[in-house]
Amino acid sequence: MIALWAVLIASVSFGVYKNFTAIDMHTVHETETIQLRLHDTSGIENFVKNFAKSYYTWNNSKEAIEARTQAISGYLTKELQDLNVDTIRTDIPTSSTVTDVLVWSIEQSGTDTFSATYEVDQQIKEGEQTTSVKATYTVKVHVDADGNMVIVQNPTLAPAIEKSDYEPKTPEADNSVDADTINDATAFLETFFKLYPTATEKELAYYVSGNVLEPIDRDCLYSELVNPIFTKDGDNVKVKVAVKFIDNQTKATQVSQYELVLHKDSNWKIVG
Missing domain, CATH: 3.10.450.540 (Nuclear Transport Factor 2; Chain: A,)
Known part of the structure; x- marks a missing residue:
């Protein structure tokens, strides 16, 4: 009888151990997966840059607007495509050329979602006048299990990245060296x-x-x-x-x- 109880206790203990081990291994796996996703952000950076070049380039001809709409549809969810209808129209007096896109940061904001902050430099032409415009935005990018990406939050105005006022302390000779x-x-x-x-x-x-x-x-x-x-x-x-x-x-x-x-x-x- 004692031997039977010993076998039963051992079986239960082993089952509990296996369960906790499985949980630990699963947790480690999930942690490693999230860390790998967070570290491998070059694809997201390129995706956002290419999107921005299409999104912020326009002129007011019907053909150009249709081409822009088609281009940005390759990056946006259907909901965001609908949201962006008529953001650029034939009656606006400007055209825009993107001269640079800088991605300042990419941060994980969910298991499969990343928040990207970027700056766009544009040349805005109105009539004969051309003006340089610079602005900072954030978007959220969903990355699926196959590495495919889609923007799930529309470009949203963000604070500009400013120069820090930090100045390192200047070392001074302390006369310790003759x-x-x-x-x-x-x-x-x-x-x-x-x-x-x-x-x-x-x-x-x-x-x-x-x-x-x-x-x-x-x-x-x-x-x-x-x-x-x-x-x-x-x-x-x-x-x-x-x-x-x-x-x-x-x-x-x-x-x-x-x-x-x-x-x-x-x-x-x-x-x-």
């Missing part, structure tokens, strides 16, 4: 950056540890270091510096910024 070390390290950096644009991996190994800086293979001429700031970091020296190069192809000055960690044994080396 003048001789600064002069020595500066000379090393000047030598290095003269070679860096065309240096091979083998040549870089003399100046750089590991893969801290990769070869760039650019036809550039070193010009100068701009305001290098050195600080002590244990046995190392940190430097924040801008480096001016002359691009031999474009003839323009290119300014690259670096934050490097230098170490000196017998010679200086970039170690971080």
Whole structure:
């Protein structure tokens, strides 16, 4: 009798374990699926860009309006197609050309729905006058199990993406590095950056540890270091510096910024 109860308890326990395991596996699978969908948004971006080019391009001829209506029907649900009837008519005095579409963000707003925020640059022509117009919108895109897409929310006005007023704190020299070390390290950096644009991996190994800086293979001429700031970091020296190069192809000055960690044994080396 005791043996029978033991078998029964073991069976129930195993069933509960299997059930919870199945739930956990299902949850993990669902989580992974949602994450994969969220990360793979390039298709949605292209879909929205192509839609916007058709939606915001028009002129007031009957043929052009019919062509636009046909084009946007390839992106919109039937409900939204009906909603957009007569948004562009033959009696409006303008025509529009899209010059650029920027997709600023794509966020998941449901299991199969994504919200895309984008900016459209248009050239609006009215009579002989042409005006540049820029506006930001959001749409919602449904993606089915086969990866097919359809817009389920009409372009809706959204706040423009503005420049942030953030300014990073400017590092200051703290006198932790003596003048001789600064002069020595500066000379090393000047030598290095003269070679860096065309240096091979083998040549870089003399100046750089590991893969801290990769070869760039650019036809550039070193010009100068701009305001290098050195600080002590244990046995190392940190430097924040801008480096001016002359691009031999474009003839323009290119300014690259670096934050490097230098170490000196017998010679200086970039170690971080």
